[in-house]
Amino acid sequence: xxxxxxxxxxxxxxxxxxxxxxxxxxxxxxxxxxxxxxxxxxxxxxxxxxxxxxxxxxxxxxxxxxxxxxxxxxxxxxxxxxxxxxxxxxxxxxxxxxxxxxxxxxxxxxxxxxxxxxxxxxxxxxxxxxxxxxxxxxxxxxxxxxxxxxxxxxxxxxxxxxxxxxxxxxxxxxxxxxxxxxxxxxxxxxxxxxxxxxxxxxxxxxxxxxxxxxxxxxxxxxxxxxxxxxxxxxxxx
Ligand SMILES: [Zn+2]
Numbered sequence: 310x311x312x313x314x315x316x317x318x319x320x321x322x323x324x325x326x327x328x329x330x331x332x333x334x335x336x337x338x339x340x341x342x343x344x345x346x347x348x349x350x351x352x353x354x355x356x357x358x359x360x361x362x363x364x365x366x367x368x369x370x371x372x373x374x375x376x377x378x379x380x381x382x383x384x385x386x387x388x389x390x391x392x393x394x395x396x397x398x399x400x401x402x403x404x405x406x407x408x409x410x411x412x413x414x415x416x417x418x419x420x421x422x423x424x425x426x427x428x429x430x431x432x433x434x435x436x437x438x439x440x441x442x443x444x445x446x447x448x449x450x451x452x453x454x455x456x457x458x459x460x461x462x463x464x465x466x467x468x469x470x471x472x473x474x475x476x477x478x479x480x481x482x483x484x485x486x487x488x489x490x491x492x493x494x495x496x497x498x499x500x501x502x503x504x505x506x507x508x509x510x511x512x513x514x515x516x517x518x519x520x521x522x523x524x525x526x527x528x529x530x531x532x533x534x535x536x537x538x539x540x541x542x543x544x545x546x
Contacts, residue, residue: 329542330411331390332402334449334511335535336521354390354538355382359415361398363423365432380420381429383412385437392538396523397457397515399494400449400537401426405439411539416494418463422470426494427501441502446509448498449537452526453514454479454489463488 357366357379366377368384368391382391383403391413393400398417403426405411414420414429426446433439461484467474477493478486491510498508515522515535523533 329387330404330406330539331542332404332411332447332539334400334402334447334537336450337523337533337535353388354392355384356392356394356536357382359394361417361419363420363425363428365412365425365429367432367436369436380416380425381412381414381432383410383429383432383437385410387541390538390540392536394534394536395449395451395515396528396532396534397452397525399451399490400535401429401494401498402447402449402537402539403429403433404445404539405433405437405443406445407443408437408439409541410437410439411541413538416490418459418488418490421490421493421497422463422466424497427497430498430501430503442504444503445507446498446503448491448495448508448510450511450513450515450518450522450535451491452516452524453491453512454487455514456516456524456526457488457490458485459488460485 355368359380360378362378362380364379365381365383366379368382368386368389384391393413393415395415398415401414401416403412410433412429412433414426416425430444433444464484464486477489477496480487495508495510499505516524516527523535525532
């Protein structure tokens with residue numbers, strides 16, 4: 310499970326003013342032994358069976374079991390690393406450093422149209438008492454608008470559900486267009502009330518960078534997956 314963690318992309322956002330936060334966006338594994346992301350043997354990595362849905366798993370006890378299917382995980386348990394797997398979909402990491410609450414979100418087109426990242430932010434607020442003004446977000450590498458051509462299967466529900474749909478697509482030609490999945494999720498974070506100054510984005514396209522990333526669109530269903538995650542090693546004061 311940890312084999313994809315040995316080469317990573319981190320963004321500086323969470324390091325500022327926070328203690329013991331580990332977060333990363335995965336890449337293809339580099340040669341050599343895998344690294345352990347949080348250093349100690351006691352870290353518990355929590356992943357879920359992802360189904361391109363919008364269900365959010367909330368873990369508020371150390372013993373909580375992670376059965377079922379979810380596409381986002383929220384927790385306030387130090388020593389737990391929550392992680393999602395992607396290969397073109399958008400990995401999103403969330404943190405409220407004042408409450409020690411953090412989340413990992415997997416957003417493909419179905420989850421994005423279902424506003425999964427807004428749902429995860431809602432769970433942070435409603436279940437864990439987070440304030441919007443404290444939440445920070447990092448949007449990871451995914452397929453870019455350059456390579457993500459979609460057809461009516463995606464465009465039709467997008468047009469039905471989002472009046473501003475034209476702002477998240479480019480190159481509209483008949484029933485086809487290029488969808489900006491990363492920008493769409495960033496937009497949803499802002500609409501949820503997270504200021505743009507608290508959202509970091511890794512603007513790398515997984516399909517354009519075969520050296521760094523697996524890509525479902527480029528390589529097909531048998532491609533690998535990158536794991537991205539976030540965890541706390543200590544309770545924040
Ligand atoms: Zn691209």
